[in-house]
Amino acid sequence: MTKLYDNVDHLDTNAYVAYTVEMDVMVVGAGNAGMEAAAAAKEAGASTILIEKEKTINMMRVGLASVGSRAQKAAGVTINKQELVESLAAFAQHNVDQRLLETWADNSGATLDWLEEKRSSSHMVPTSELKLMPW
Ligand SMILES: Cc1cc2nc3c(=O)[nH]c(=O)nc-3n(C[C@H](O)[C@H](O)[C@H](O)COP(=O)(O)OP(=O)(O)OC[C@H]3O[C@@H](n4cnc5c(N)ncnc54)[C@H](O)[C@@H]3O)c2cc1C
Incomplete structure (x- = not known):
């Protein structure tokens, strides 16, 4: 069976264009x-x-x-970054690139601060407890 893109060199892409818009940025996936x-x-x-x-x-x-967000600091929540990264890695049975966890731990606080600043409807309620979700 021929797939749509098998003969991509010969594909008339215009046949699939419903309309064209000029934009600086296109984000795929909402x-x-x-x-x-x-x-x-x-x-x-x-x-x-x-x-x-x-x-x-x-x-x-x-x-x-997050680790170290403004809301957490205001509530006196302190988290040991290295301990958290190591326990998350252990939770994933070390089937994870620990650098990804470290990147998250290093940047998540600032990201939540940004989110709270930018989205006036956001209000962060800090908790140090890991609550079990229903799924
Ligand atoms: C039930 C449930 C509860 C969760 N609760 C939490 C929580 O409490 N806290 C938390 O941090 N995380 C939670 N998660 C995880 C979180 O939802 C995901 O980590 C997050 O949604 C990932 O975001 P994303 O934008 O990378 O991907 P997605 O949210 O999956 O977004 C990708 C989007 O791209 C679209 N897309 C894909 N391909 C194309 C294409 N070719 N063209 C156009 N669109 C495309 C998809 O349809 C989708 O809408 C939960 C997940 C589930 C399933």
């Missing part, structure tokens, strides 16, 4: 990351288009974890 990326690009002054393949947008999120 998930958690894409929604924020598109909002940030727009806020920075770029003309932006966000495309999503599904008919609805589902932002799966109940809580957001």
Whole structure:
């Protein structure tokens, strides 16, 4: 069976173009990351288009974890970054690139501060407890 892109050199791409728009930034996927990326690009002054393949947008999120956010500091929550990274890696049975966890631990606090500043409807309620989610 011939797939759509088997003969990509001979593909008449114009046949699949419904309409054309000129934009500075195109974000593919309106998930958690894409929604924020598109909002940030727009806020920075770029003309932006966000495309999503599904008919609805589902932002799966109940809580957001961070290390050292302003809300945590104000509530007196202190977290040992190295201990947390090591316990998360152990939880994943070390089937994880620990550098990714370290990058998250180093940047998650500032990211949540940014989110709270930019989204006036956001209000962070800090907790040091890891609550078990229903799934
Ligand atoms: C039930 C549930 C609860 C969760 N709760 C939490 C929580 O409390 N806290 C937390 O931090 N995380 C939570 N997560 C995890 C979190 O939802 C994911 O880590 C997060 O959604 C990943 O975001 P993303 O933007 O990278 O990907 P996604 O949210 O998966 O977004 C990707 C988007 O791209 C679209 N897409 C893919 N391919 C194309 C294409 N070719 N063209 C156009 N669109 C495309 C997809 O349809 C999708 O909308 C939860 C997950 C689930 C399932």
